[in-house]
Amino acid sequence: MEMLAYHCRLALRSLRRDLSFSLAMVCCLALSSSIWGGALAHYLRLHESHRPWSHQAFAIDAQRGDTQAAIKAMLPGDWRRQNIVLNWSEYAKLKHALACPIGGNYRADFLVQDQAHQLVMARMPGRFTDGLLFSLFPRRFAWGHPWSAADEQAQRPVVVLSRVLNQQLFGGANSVGRSLNIEGRAFRVVGVLADHQPYLPPWDLAAGGADQDRFMIPLTLAPVLAVPPEYETHGYARTRSFEALLASPKPFIATWVQTPSAQAVRVQTQIEALIGTHVLVRPLAEHRRNYPLPPQGAEFFTVLCALVILVGGFSMTRLLFAKSVARQKEIGVHRALGASRASLFVRTMIEAAMVALAGAILTVPLLQLLLWFFNARHLTNDVPLAFTNSLLLAATLPAFVVGLAAGLYPAWRVAHTRPTLYLARV
Amino acid sequence: MASELGPVLRAITRNKTAFLLVVMEVAFGFAVISSIVWVGAWYHSRGSADPGHSTQGLFSVQSLGPAESLLQAERRQQKELAALRSHNAVKEAAALSQDILDPSWINGFFVRRANGGAPLMAAWAIDGSANLADTLALTIHEGRAPRSFGNEASDEALISDNLARKLFDNAAAAVGQQLVMSDESTPITVMGVFKDARLLIPFLVNSDAVVLRVRPAATTRGSRYVVRTHAANEDEATAHALAATLRHLDPERVVVVRPYRLDTARHVNVSGGLIATLGIISVALAIVALVGNLAITAFLVQQRTRQVGIRRALGATPWDVVHYFMIENSLAVALGCVLGLAISLAYYFAFNSIFPEIHLSPWFFVFTAILFFVDGMLATLIPALRAARIPPTVASRSL
Numbered sequence: 002m003e004m005l006a007y008h009c010r011l012a013l014r015s016l017r018r019d020l021s022f023s024l025a026m027v028c029c030l031a032l033s034s035s036i037w038g039g040a041l042a043h044y045l046r047l048h049e050s051h052r053p054w055s056h057q058a059f060a061i062d063a064q065r066g067d068t069q070a071a072i073k074a075m076l077p078g079d080w081r082r083q084n085i086v087l088n089w090s091e092y093a094k095l096k097h098a099l100a101c102p103i104g105g106n107y108r109a110d111f112l113v114q115d116q117a118h119q120l121v122m123a124r125m126p127g128r129f130t131d132g133l134l135f136s137l138f139p140r141r142f143a144w145g146h147p148w149s150a151a152d153e154q155a156q157r158p159v160v161v162l163s164r165v166l167n168q169q170l171f172g173g174a175n176s177v178g179r180s181l182n183i184e185g186r187a188f189r190v191v192g193v194l195a196d197h198q199p200y201l202p203p204w205d206l207a208a209g210g211a212d213q214d215r216f217m218i219p220l221t222l223a224p225v226l227a228v229p230p231e232y233e234t235h236g237y238a239r240t241r242s243f244e245a246l247l248a249s250p251k252p253f254i255a256t257w258v259q260t261p262s263a264q265a266v267r268v269q270t271q272i273e274a275l276i277g278t279h280v281l282v283r284p285l286a287e288h289r290r291n292y293p294l295p296p297q298g299a300e301f302f303t304v305l306c307a308l309v310i311l312v313g314g315f316s317m318t319r320l321l322f323a324k325s326v327a328r329q330k331e332i333g334v335h336r337a338l339g340a341s342r343a344s345l346f347v348r349t350m351i352e353a354a355m356v357a358l359a360g361a362i363l364t365v366p367l368l369q370l371l372l373w374f375f376n377a378r379h380l381t382n383d384v385p386l387a388f389t390n391s392l393l394l395a396a397t398l399p400a401f402v403v404g405l406a407a408g409l410y411p412a413w414r415v416a417h418t419r420p421t422l423y424l425a426r427v
Numbered sequence: 428m429a430s431e432l433g434p435v436l437r438a439i440t441r442n443k444t445a446f447l448l449v450v451m452e453v454a455f456g457f458a459v460i461s462s463i464v465w466v467g468a469w470y471h472s473r474g475s476a477d478p479g480h481s482t483q484g485l486f487s488v489q490s491l492g493p494a495e496s497l498l499q500a501e502r503r504q505q506k507e508l509a510a511l512r513s514h515n516a517v518k519e520a521a522a523l524s525q526d527i528l529d530p531s532w533i534n535g536f537f538v539r540r541a542n543g544g545a546p547l548m549a550a551w552a553i554d555g556s557a558n559l560a561d562t563l564a565l566t567i568h569e570g571r572a573p574r575s576f577g578n579e580a581s582d583e584a585l586i587s588d589n590l591a592r593k594l595f596d597n598a599a600a601a602v603g604q605q606l607v608m609s610d611e612s613t614p615i616t617v618m619g620v621f622k623d624a625r626l627l628i629p630f631l632v633n634s635d636a637v638v639l640r641v642r643p644a645a646t647t648r649g650s651r652y653v654v655r656t657h658a659a660n661e662d663e664a665t666a667h668a669l670a671a672t673l674r675h676l677d678p679e680r681v682v683v684v685r686p687y688r689l690d691t692a693r694h695v696n697v698s699g700g701l702i703a704t705l706g707i708i709s710v711a712l713a714i715v716a717l718v719g720n721l722a723i724t725a726f727l728v729q730q731r732t733r734q735v736g737i738r739r740a741l742g743a744t745p746w747d748v749v750h751y752f753m754i755e756n757s758l759a760v761a762l763g764c765v766l767g768l769a770i771s772l773a774y775y776f777a778f779n780s781i782f783p784e785i786h787l788s789p790w791f792f793v794f795t796a797i798l799f800f801v802d803g804m805l806a807t808l809i810p811a812l813r814a815a816r817i818p819p820t821v822a823s824r825s826l
Contacts, residue, residue, distance in 0.1 A: 039704075123489060241643075315452040316452060
């Protein structure tokens, strides 16, 4: 322990002596690892929705034979959003006759006004959903709670606000009990969500990284408000009225059942008998495996920025190497006075570790600055990049590891300095 | 130059590790920067492309309200169009289903030739009034615009040059041909081909493959119009007047009027944000590379003080010394660039499905190489100039 403290003191002295070199190393490492962290934040945002939700959540995946195969052939990267969901009559049959709880949802653009009709938001994304969604995919409420089954059955105009809309309309205050106007009707706020929506909300089988849903309202209100889904479905005739959509075979409702795993096959058979279409009833993880995400920009940038952190590592190696070679004479004297190779190696590695630690610490404010910039520039959608614990670890740990690895070669060089070379010149 | 190479190569052999570190750093740096350049160029091309049609005096108008029956919606659209067209400031007004200012990322359709023989293609349909092409000032260079008018659907359509080339090889051959779109069972007839224009969000695949169909564009919840006026784009009075015209018909209606400014469109913000992000990565990387380069060159110069002194004593001028270090650095940068080019190309082929229709230009790589040469030169110049000032007497000190 004493030896370690001694080496630490020497390493610190060495870092102080070449202060500009030391600062350059810390900055190189921190800059490159904060860039890496920024890319990682995008990647983590994309994959955050993969966290485990309810084990009883099973997606109904309609297999539409020829139509589905044709769509897959046409749009290999994008077909997951299409066709696997249910049409209105299929959903209605299941809702009415299936023994286990069933929940559907779809996203639409709404016309929204605040109570005073001062603030008008045309085409605001919101979601019709059954209340079951809140138990299958539990989300934290800042205030209030989901609507009740009675609200749903009675088609009461109730709404759960997203954090974003609550901030926009009510300044982030408790808005439970207040009203807002959706499609010309007054809706009472029953709950406000505490967190932002995942980038790819798992409950939307057709999601593709669009802006967050600003609110959720009961699916039973869909025929009353007559708001069609946001997207047209490939391979089906365009329907221009909501009545025509409900009567058409065009699928648009992502549907989930709540069932224990052991019952899933039985539920699948029941669903097939009821709607006459071959379906697969499977948990979210399996569903995601079957419909992998198409390549995303976030993955491109993550790999690219992994190269940036490598460049930072090379830069630090060069600086440490230059420093060690510049001090070869002094190290030679040390060796001649009895310093072992191991002690010189450890001392240089401690120096590298100190630089790596400082680099990792400096990464944190730089990364926060970068995330602030990314969020302010409003990238592809409005789900903000979050500075989470996993991001903190994933950004700073590689900085530390790369810093340590960068010290290996210079430390080895220092340890193998020949004392005789310098003694000869004395 | 050739006479300099021998000593430089011998020096490199003596300092292999330092040289290799430079090469590796340049290689990875080159791969990152060149990838950023081609991705940045792609985003820039998507975000700032010429719209291909005049936006002077063009306004986007939306009229929205609670859902009503389709019949009511179509009647309302006819009234609103008539009201807009009768306004003094308006030259042309047309209804349309979607355009580049639409914030939703909507789906496209598939299209094929009615008589077969060509592959099914992803394309985008914009439904609207027959005068839509005139209102947008599209250039029809083959055939003519559809003649139908009013709110009735017609089987006549215009297609973009890009789509015509993909389906029929050339624009002239497309006129008079029939197409089948995946959302309709009856074919439509191509009456004309218009010069490619930015009508839809350019990040979409085949965003230039557009079919303009004559269809009632009203939905049960509202209508969207494009209005060509005599005014300048920024004319707020005209925008207010257009909104007032529609509100006069129904005061309860929500009317949104925006000048047709592409610089405020969402795709421009997205591409601007991404280019800024790429710029930050590039600057950070350049700083890291420059610092590393400065350090290593300073070290090499310091290592060779005596050697430089001997060269100076043997008659080398200060310029010869600078030249010597420049050549050494250039060799490392050149080797790093070659290695980096290979990494960048591998990266391009691994990820190009994310960036459709990207055109890889050799100039992207030339630009990156120049950047690294300049970076290397800058980093070498200061220590090399210091070395050039070493007096020849240094060589005799240890004799």
